[in-house]
Amino acid sequence: MTGAGIAVIAVLVLLLFGTGFLLGRTARPVRTSDVGTPVEHATFETLHTASLAAPPLRTGLTEESARRSARGLRSLLGTDALCLTDRDRVLVWDGEGDHHGKDVMDHVGGLLASGRDTAFHSDCGDLDCPLRWAVAVPLTVDHRVLGTLVAYAPRESAVLARAAGEVARWVCVQLELAELDRSRTQLIEAEIKALRAQISPHFIFNSLAAIASFVRTDPERARELLLEFADFTRYSFRRHGEFTTLADELHSIDQYLALVRARFGERLSVTLQVAPEVLPVSLPFLCLQPLVENAVKHGLEGAAGLPRPQGPVRTGGTPIRITISALDAGAEAEVVIEDDGAGMEPERLRQILRGEGGASTGIGLLNVDERLRQVYGDGYGLVIETGVGAGMKITLRLPKYRAGVHGS
Amino acid sequence: MSTPGHPAAVAAVALVVLATVLVGGFGLRISRTTSDFYVASRTVRPRLNAAAISGEYLSAASFLGIAGLVLVHGPDMLWYPVGYTAGYLVLLVFVAAPLRRSGAYTLPDFAEGRLESQQVRRLVSVFVVGAGWVYLVPQLQGAGLTLKILTGAPGWLGDVLVASVVVVAVAAGGMRSITFVQVFQYWLKLTALLVPAVFLVLAWQGDGRPRVSFEEQISVFRADHPLYATYGLIVATFLGTMGLPHVVVRFYTSPNGRDARRTTVAVLALVGLFYLLPPVYGALGRLYAPELMHGGDADAAVLLLPARVIGGLGGDLLGALLAGGAFAAFLSTASGLTMAVAGVITQDVLPSRGVRHFRLATVLAIAVPLAGSLVISRVPVADAVGMAFAVSASSFCPLLVLGIWWRRLTPPGAIAGLLLGGGSALLSVAITVSGAVRPPGWPHALLAWPAVWSVPVGFLAMILVSLATPGRVPPGTNAAMTRFHLPEALTSGRGR
Numbered sequence: 001m002t003g004a005g006i007a008v009i010a011v012l013v014l015l016l017f018g019t020g021f022l023l024g025r026t027a028r029p030v031r032t033s034d035v036g037t038p039v040e041h042a043t044f045e046t047l048h049t050a051s052l053a054a055p056p057l058r059t060g061l062t063e064e065s066a067r068r069s070a071r072g073l074r075s076l077l078g079t080d081a082l083c084l085t086d087r088d089r090v091l092v093w094d095g096e097g098d099h100h101g102k103d104v105m106d107h108v109g110g111l112l113a114s115g116r117d118t119a120f121h122s123d124c125g126d127l128d129c130p131l132r133w134a135v136a137v138p139l140t141v142d143h144r145v146l147g148t149l150v151a152y153a154p155r156e157s158a159v160l161a162r163a164a165g166e167v168a169r170w171v172c173v174q175l176e177l178a179e180l181d182r183s184r185t186q187l188i189e190a191e192i193k194a195l196r197a198q199i200s201p202h203f204i205f206n207s208l209a210a211i212a213s214f215v216r217t218d219p220e221r222a223r224e225l226l227l228e229f230a231d232f233t234r235y236s237f238r239r240h241g242e243f244t245t246l247a248d249e250l251h252s253i254d255q256y257l258a259l260v261r262a263r264f265g266e267r268l269s270v271t272l273q274v275a276p277e278v279l280p281v282s283l284p285f286l287c288l289q290p291l292v293e294n295a296v297k298h299g300l301e302g303a304a305g306l307p308r309p310q311g312p313v314r315t316g317g318t319p320i321r322i323t324i325s326a327l328d329a330g331a332e333a334e335v336v337i338e339d340d341g342a343g344m345e346p347e348r349l350r351q352i353l354r355g356e357g358g359a360s361t362g363i364g365l366l367n368v369d370e371r372l373r374q375v376y377g378d379g380y381g382l383v384i385e386t387g388v389g390a391g392m393k394i395t396l397r398l399p400k401y402r403a404g405v406h407g408s
Numbered sequence: 409m410s411t412p413g414h415p416a417a418v419a420a421v422a423l424v425v426l427a428t429v430l431v432g433g434f435g436l437r438i439s440r441t442t443s444d445f446y447v448a449s450r451t452v453r454p455r456l457n458a459a460a461i462s463g464e465y466l467s468a469a470s471f472l473g474i475a476g477l478v479l480v481h482g483p484d485m486l487w488y489p490v491g492y493t494a495g496y497l498v499l500l501v502f503v504a505a506p507l508r509r510s511g512a513y514t515l516p517d518f519a520e521g522r523l524e525s526q527q528v529r530r531l532v533s534v535f536v537v538g539a540g541w542v543y544l545v546p547q548l549q550g551a552g553l554t555l556k557i558l559t560g561a562p563g564w565l566g567d568v569l570v571a572s573v574v575v576v577a578v579a580a581g582g583m584r585s586i587t588f589v590q591v592f593q594y595w596l597k598l599t600a601l602l603v604p605a606v607f608l609v610l611a612w613q614g615d616g617r618p619r620v621s622f623e624e625q626i627s628v629f630r631a632d633h634p635l636y637a638t639y640g641l642i643v644a645t646f647l648g649t650m651g652l653p654h655v656v657v658r659f660y661t662s663p664n665g666r667d668a669r670r671t672t673v674a675v676l677a678l679v680g681l682f683y684l685l686p687p688v689y690g691a692l693g694r695l696y697a698p699e700l701m702h703g704g705d706a707d708a709a710v711l712l713l714p715a716r717v718i719g720g721l722g723g724d725l726l727g728a729l730l731a732g733g734a735f736a737a738f739l740s741t742a743s744g745l746t747m748a749v750a751g752v753i754t755q756d757v758l759p760s761r762g763v764r765h766f767r768l769a770t771v772l773a774i775a776v777p778l779a780g781s782l783v784i785s786r787v788p789v790a791d792a793v794g795m796a797f798a799v800s801a802s803s804f805c806p807l808l809v810l811g812i813w814w815r816r817l818t819p820p821g822a823i824a825g826l827l828l829g830g831g832s833a834l835l836s837v838a839i840t841v842s843g844a845v846r847p848p849g850w851p852h853a854l855l856a857w858p859a860v861w862s863v864p865v866g867f868l869a870m871i872l873v874s875l876a877t878p879g880r881v882p883p884g885t886n887a888a889m890t891r892f893h894l895p896e897a898l899t900s901g902r903g904r
Contacts, residue, residue, distance in 0.1 A: 010856060012835060106695050247663065250449035272449065273436045275585030278659040279451045326678065327436070330766040331513060331751040336607055400513035400660060403521055408889070 049076050050170065057174035058181065061139065061146050061213070063091050070094035073149070073171070077163050080130055081152040087112055097131045097152065099123060108136045108148045115145050117165060120150065130154045135161045137168035140174050188275065191367055201294075202402070203259075204233075210262040225262050228255045236286065243405055246326060246398070247279040248391075249288045253324070256289060261297055266319070268296070271324035278333035282405045283398050284371045288324075291337045291382075291394050292362030295322050298392055299341035333398045340391040349384060368396075376402060416724050420732035424596070428739050429577050432589045442785075451663035452587060458674030461658045462586045463594030465675075466682055467741035468550030468707075471734050473790030474683070476706035478690025480707045480791065484634065485690070487641055488790055489683035494796075495649025496679065500672040505665030506812045506892035513660045514752055515804055522811045524882040525819035532754035532807065536653045536829050537773075540749035540798045542837060543652070544742060544777035545784060546792035550707065551738040552781070553789075556707050558731050564782050570735075571778040574743045577709060578750065580772045586747065587661060593740035594678065600733020601685045601765055602724040604714055611717045620691045631855040640857025641794055644872075646795030647863060651804025654744035657751070664896045689713060707789050710734070713872075742774070746757070749773040756767045784841055794857070795837040802862035803830025807872045812892055815873075818881050821874025829866015833858045 036044070053072030056065040066084040070092045074082040081095030083104055093101045100122055111118045120134045130383040131152040138145045151164045151172060161355045207229055214222035235248070250272070261268055299320030355366055369382045376399055386392040399405075452460075470492060477485040511516035515536050520529040548567040555566030580786045612618075649655060662668040693700065693709035696716045700706045713732065714726035753769035806825045810817045836858035854861065882888075 016832055016835075019827055019831075092648050200754065206635065245663075247449055247451050254449060271438065273438050274449055275436055275587070276450075276452045277454075277585065277587045277658075279449065280660060325436075329745060330769075331755050401511060401517035401521075403524075406511050 032174075044355070048075065054174055057171060058178050060178040060182070061086055061175055066091035069171075073167060074151075076167055077151050077160065079151045079153055079160060083150040083152075084147060085150070086147040095152070097124075099126075099129075099131050100134075100152065106148055107134070107362070108150065110146050111136050111138055111148055115143075117139060117161070119156070119161060133157070135164045137164050139168055139172055139175060141172060141179055146175060170304065188371075191357035191371070206263060207259045214262070214292045218254070221262075225259060231255050232259065236289070242285055243282045244284060244285045245279065246281045246288075246335075249283065249286075250274070250279070250324075250326070253289055253292050256292065257296075264320075266301070268320050271321070271323045273323070273327070274280055275326060275328040275333075276316070278328050278398075280325050281333045281398050281400050282402075284375050287368050287371065287396075288335065288337070289395075290368055292322070292324065294364055295337055295341070295392065295394075296320070297341075297344070299339045329397070331400055333400060334395065335398065336393065336395050338391065338393040343386045343388050343390045345394055346386060347390055351388060353382075353384075371395060375405060411449055412642050416728035416732040420728040421555075421558070421735045424590050424732045424735045425739065427592065428589055428736070429465075429573070430585060430591050432577050432720045436585050441542060442546035450631065451667075452661045452672035454662065454667050455535075455674050456591060457589070457658065457661050457667075457671045458678055459594045461655060461671065461675050462592035462663070463592070463597065464658060464744035465652075465679065465741070466594065466597050466732065467514035467738060467793060468547050468737050469790040470682065470795035471601065472550055472554070472707045472710050473788060474686035474775040475710045476700070476788060477790050478709070479693040479709045480701050480706045483687075484638065485790075487638055488645070489686060489744050491642055491854050492649070493676065493680050493683055494559050495647070496647050496676045499650040500657075500669060500676070503808050503812060504659065504668045504672045507656070507661050507808065508662050508668035509665040509892050509894075509896060510888070511891075512614050513657060514755070515651065515656055515807075516752060516756055518656075518665050519807065519822065521601065521821055522882070522885075523819045524884055525822075528819050528822045530756055531823055531826050533752050533803075534832070535799070535803045535826060536730055536752045537749055537757075538834055539651070539796050539803070540653050540752075540773070541777045541780065542834075543793060543796035544774065544787040546787070547742045547745070548778055549783035549784075549792070550789045551742075553705055553707055554711060554731060554734045554738070557589065557705075557711050558707065563583065567778060567781045568787050570738045570742055573739060574746050574774055575771055578743055578747055586744070588893060590658075590740055590744065593736045594682075595738075596736045597766025598735045599683055600729045600736070601682070601710075604730055605688050606718075607722070607726055608713060608717050608766065609688065609879075612692060612695070615717075618695060619727075620695050624773025632848040633850065636853050636860065637857050640798070640853075640860045643863055644794055644798040644801045644857070646708070646801075646806040647859070648799075648801035650808055651800035652796070653748035653752070654752075658744075663737075666895065688709070689771035692717065703815055718825050731740050746770060746773045747823040765881075766796070773864075774792050785843065787841065791856070795840070798857065798859040799830060799833045801859050801867045802833035805863065806866040810867070810870055810874075814871075815863065815885055815889060816874050816878065816881055817870065818874045818877045820877045820880055821870045824873035825866045828869040829862050831858060832865060833862040836862070 019331060031288055049072050053069040056068035059065050060116065070082060070084060073084075073092055074094045075107070079095070081093065081100070082099050083093050083101065084091045085108060088105075090101050090104055105121075105123070107120050108118070115138050117137045118132065122134050124131070132154050133156050134150050134152045135157075136148050136150040139147045139149060146393075149164060149168045151160055155161050159186060207225075211222050211225045211229065214225065216245045235252045235255075257268070257270055299322060300383075321340050323336070325338075327334045327336075352365055353369055365382065365384075373381045380399070381396040381398055384392065385395075449881040470489070474485065477488060507518065509520055510521055511523055516529045516533045519532040524660055548570055550566075551570040552563045553567035555561050556570065623725050659668050659671070662671050689710045692713055693706075697712055698707055700709055700712075711727060713729055714723040714730065717723070718726065725784065747770075750766060750769040753772055754766050758765045760767060803826050806829055807822055810825075811822070819894050836855040840852070840856045845855055
């Protein structure tokens with residue numbers, strides 16, 4: 001019995017180690033036996049070298065990216081030496097004869113201005129130095145010359161000139177992609193900034209006016225409101241971090257509502273339902289506040305017409321009820337913002353979410369929707385249920401964890 | 409065996425079930441005025457969260473199992489409560505704060521965030537589901553046993569009852585907030601064990617304080633290799649707690665790493681307090697229900713004692729309280745585990761399509777262990793839970809400890825460690841439960857308490873394969889380490 005048992009265990013352990021070993025093996029790249037004809041082989045090699053040199057360049061033309069891509073570029077061209085410059089200095093020298101580096105900038109000066117390929121003789125006086133001739137090609141993005149690529153050879157070579165031109169064009173494509181990446185990030189940042197800017201004018205004006213009305217009658221309340229206002233603006237205008245936590249966002253909404261209530265008094269009743277375990281969930285910064293602002297606007301409008309919240313303070317009138325709930329739903333949190341205000345024609349809402357709503361309306365909704373989709377994927381956009389006179393219910397789902405999303 | 413089949417006990421069970429569903433569905437923080445808006449949106453305090461973790465953690469094994477083991481096997485079994493508690497100490501020292509700072513909700517999240525590999529993520533998911541199922545089976549079986557003792561109902565009824573309550577509460581969206589449910593369950597369990605214990609001890613005093621004797625040893629398989637089994641238990645419980653799926657998800661509720669540490673300290677206190685009680689039942693059981701030592705379900709000792717010692721209406725009422733507490737134990741652990749397992753299934757197994765899939769996953773998460781609990785022959789509940797700890801200790805402990813404290817961990821290393829350590833532990837558990845290798849003898853001991861060898865195997869495999877694949881160290885390792893180990897205020901750059 002005992003012997004048999006030990007044998008069983010031994011076999012099991014061996015099996016497990018075998019599995020692990022096989023798994024470790026498959027992690028390594030497998031060499032194919034069929035490499036094709038020499039021409040095909042050369043093509044593959046070239047493409048492979050090119051693909052290795054590409055990723056560093058995707059970050060733009062810097063000393064670091066130049067250093068990491070230079071070797072690959074030189075082996076593409078098959079020259080003795082290769083040099084990358086930006087507009088002011090040599091970024092990297094790859095290959096032999098780097099004493100030529102100091103006068104490169106003199107040779108490419110004209111090229112940087114004209115943007116045309118140039119070839120020049122580079123005699124350094126050293127008889128053993130193989131670098132006698134060079135071709136310099138510009139690296140242009142959007143008609144701007146960002147830098148140059150200089151390839152050195154022992155003698156004049158039309159083939160090298162042509163190859164250098166092609167490689168430079170390929171490098172330019174990578175740099176353009178880098179530029180594209182950068183402008184995409186800028187666009188997102190600009191959108192967040194636009195959203196911040198959108199909060200400010202009406203709201204700041206109205207809040208200050210409301211606070212002013214309390215200064216004489218209820219100085220203590222005025223002071224509290226001013227502090228709320230300070231906190232709220234500090235949060236909304238903070239510069240760092242693309243993400244925040246649900247707790248912080250709700251806190252900011254609390255301050256926002258306190259300020260709104262200062263203007264509209266008892267007309268506004270807000271109910272908040274929170275499952276406390278979802279409060280640490282990370283989410284894109286200023287994702288809920290615009291939705292609540294939207295709900296308040298709609299509620300106050302009551303009837304159709306453009307929102308004009310900067311109008312005179314209205315007391316009395318129909319009460320507005322807003323419900324905010326944040327509930328636990330497994331690996332996600334479900335946030336619902338509901339108002340019983342004017343609602344909206346579904347078709348009109350569709351227009352807004354397509355970005356055709358016009359300048360003044362629903363930038364908040366569109367912006368939030370886009371940012372959610374961008375961060376979490378298309379399955380996580382806003383779900384809006386509405387009808388004319390039926391209020392509006394906005395539901396959003398936030399995954400509790402998503403790689404790269406860390407609220408601060 | 410006299411059964412305390414009093415209607416009061418059935419009423420108590422029904423009440424616990426009802427209260428659980430109600431607190432789960434409506435136990436949200438609700439505010440209607442500005443002033444409490446702030447309170448409602450404040451993150452959970454460490455003490456509250458600690459009560460929730462304890463409520464979720466104290467399972468059937470703690471409520472019924474330990475007393476049964478002490479009754480049968482004597483004071484050696486005190487290692488169980490010690491191990492169940494000490495696991496949190498290891499968790500506190502090595503894991504709590506960095507795990508929280510990683511932002512991970514589940515273990516697969518942690519694996520993905522740290523190792524940047526979908527392969528590792530999927531493998532960890534498999535182990536989470538596996539460990540969760542192994543843990544769920546004894547919970548359901550405990551429920552079956554309890555209901556059988558209370559009402560004489562067939563053994564499967566309790567299993568099905570708890571499983572259906574969990575499905576209804578979790579899948580139907582009834583569990584909108586689980587924190588308050590678990591807090592409620594902790595205090596309920598503590599009360600349910602404490603109050604009868606006081607009465608029982610008083611009755612024992614009135615009885616002339618007969619000495620409890622553990623002299624009479626009976627031949628059971630545990631006596632086979634007691635030292636080895638004890639070490640197996642110690643390794644499994646000390647290192648296994650940190651990886652239990654339902655414990656990990658609760659740390660997400662803490663707002664930051666510091667609070668996660670404080671929470672763990674409070675958990676140590678709360679869990680420690682609770683574990684003072686089961687041995688009392690075990691000792692008294694030895695005295696007043698000695699027949700349980702020889703066959704019969706020793707796990708039932710806790711439920712039987714009030715009727716034996718006190719009797720009458722008082723005994724019935726105390727028995728009812730215990731029955732309610734026991735059901736709270738099954739429900740809280742089962743629902744916590746089901747939610748954790750279902751969360752992993754929705755994220756990593758089914759294509760995510762929102763709430764409907766979560767419901768499907770919930771049914772799946774509980775249906776498999778339910779089938780298991782009906783098919784598999786009963787193992788003492790504390791032993792069965794010990795197996796779940798062993799799986800967790802051999803797979804998640806190396807992953808967490810090395811992932812948090814060792815820069816050179818690589819995805820292939822993690823995969824090798826999980827497969828060799830966790831896989832062998834899971835396999836041992838499966839073989840033990842299937843009854844293919846029976847006691848006595850070393851094979852059974854090795855398979856029933858695998859942690860002694862499977863944990864080192866897991867660590868070694870992870871370290872050696874990682875060292876052999878230095879090129880595969882994830883590029884984001886330094887960033888991840890920085891986030892794990894620095895206080896949030898420093899990494900986020902926030903001034904306040």
